[in-house]
Amino acid sequence: MSARLPRRPxxxxxxxLVALLGSAAGVSGCAQIGDSVPSAFADPAKYDLxxxxxxxxxxxxxxxxATEQERLMAKAETGxxxxxxxxxxxxxxxxxxxxxxxxxxxAWRANKCHESPxxxxxxxxxxxxxxxxNGPRAPRGLVH
Numbered sequence: 001m002s003a004r005l006p007r008r009p010x011x012x013x014x015x016x017l018v019a020l021l022g023s024a025a026g027v028s029g030c031a032q033i034g035d036s037v038p039s040a041f042a043d044p045a046k047y048d049l050x051x052x053x054x055x056x057x058x059x060x061x062x063x064x065x066a067t068e069q070e071r072l073m074a075k076a077e078t079g080x081x082x083x084x085x086x087x088x089x090x091x092x093x094x095x096x097x098x099x100x101x102x103x104x105x106x107a108w109r110a111n112k113c114h115e116s117p118x119x120x121x122x123x124x125x126x127x128x129x130x131x132x133x134n135g136p137r138a139p140r141g142l143v144h
Contacts, residue, residue: 042099047106052113055104062101069094 047055069090076086 042096042103044103046100047104050104050107050111052108052111053116055108055111055113056116059101059104059108062097062104066094066097066101069097 047058050058073086073090073094076082076090079085
């Protein structure tokens with residue numbers, strides 16, 4: 001006589017499959033959280049007391065930091081396992097920089113700031129004193 005086993009292995013496989021799919025869906029939602037939650041990585045009140053000149057300097061600094069961070073990520077991704085290294089080492093810093101950029105831009109708009117005009121060579125030349133045209137002058141009162 002042979003004993004017949006119940007069909008529980010299929011039920012167990014289905015439960016494991018559902019659990020794996022559920023956890024994969026839950027983890028995939030974390031990948032996009034960095035772009036939607038700026039206050040997790042930056043102080044929302046950091047730029048409240050900055051004036052337009054300070055904000056302009058900070059925005060330029062943040063833009064160069066973001067460019068540098070993206071360059072480092074691209075360089076890391078060229079190596080073996082580089083994508084994993086790039087995400088683990090550089091992604092949080094990049095998210096932090098983007099969060100600070102958003103907050104600085106909000107303060108920029110709230111203060112109604114405008115970009116300062118770039119320094120032109122003509123403006124720099126007119127600000128410098130002009131040298132004497134004919135060389136040294138003779139003292140007054142001397143007649144030849």
